[in-house]
Amino acid sequence: MLQALCDALQFDGIERRHLFALGGTTAGHKDPGEHSSRLRPALRQVLESMELASAFASDRNLTVAGGNTLWASLFPEVAELPRRERSMARWTLLDPRARLVWCDWERAARDYVHGLRLAAAAQPRNQRIANLIGELMMHSPEFPAWWSEHRVQERSTGLKRLHHPVAGDLELQYxxxxxxxxxxxxxxxxxxxxxxxxxERLRLLASWGSEPTGAPARGIAES
Structure with a gap:
């Protein structure tokens, strides 16, 4: 009943949790990841203000909810995907072009597999994450073996090495x-x-992406 009330009143996450707390229970009966939320204008503004940093926002479904222009220039194949398919994990494991972008593709792919297992454990009723796992099981040759390792990890910082056809090799802290x-x-x-x-290579890519006739991809913060 509380869940239906929250849906009817279009409560956000904070309001939803507060109502459930007042009712002496938790908001865990319905997985919030099932609802794909759009970015607030203020958060879109934060993304676009990072002119020399590639930035994107990921939602509970592990899809990219929005990214700035530099991120779209760095990962144009992901930025061009429809919202429901715009997943860094999905792209890394299923798109052959990802193997040319990540300098250490296997390490990057394994990181996404381990992160996906953590997300699946935290959201056991999230059907979109379950569908993504099923798709990777069917179409990624490496995924089943890596998934069976039962490893989880939650990294909030690290180093990524990638290659861009215009900017060249990049070592980026995330x-x-x-x-x-x-x-x-x-x-x-x-x-x-x-x-x-x-x-300097990021600066080159940012300047190239800002030129009206030379932009490889636009930011997707509005999608």
């Missing part, structure tokens, strides 16, 4: 943040230390 106002969204930011070649 940080993952969770918005207090939007607990269902995780903000993933790739950046490079000042003065290193990777930052």
């Amino acid at each position: 940080e993952i943040f969770t918005s207090v106002a939007d607990p269902g969204h995780s903000l993933v930011v790739y950046s490079a230390p000042a003065g290193l070649p990777s930052q």
Whole structure:
């Protein structure tokens, strides 16, 4: 009954949790990941303000809810996908082009598999995550064996090495943040230390993407 009331009143996550707390229970009877939420304008603005950092927001379904222009330039194949298919894990494991982007593809792919297992355990009733796992089981040669390892990990920082056809090789530090106002969204930011070649290459890519006739991809913060 409380869940139906929350849906009827279009409560956000905070309001939903507060109502359930007042009722002496939790909001866990219905998986919030089933609802694909759009980014608030303020969060879209944060993404686009990062001119020298590639940033995107991931929702509870592990799909990319929005990304800035530099992220779309760095991962154009992902940015062009429909919202329901726009998953970094799905792209990494199923798109052959991902093997050319990630310098250490197997490590990147395994990281996504382990993160997916953690998300599946946290959201056992999320049908979209279950569907993604089923799709990877069917179409990724490596996924079944890696999934059977039963490894989980939750990394909020680390180093990613990738190759871009225009910018070249990049070593980027990533940080993952969770918005207090939007607990269902995780903000993933790739950046490079000042003065290193990777930052200059990111700057080149950002300038190229900002040119009207040379942009490889637009940001998807509005999608």
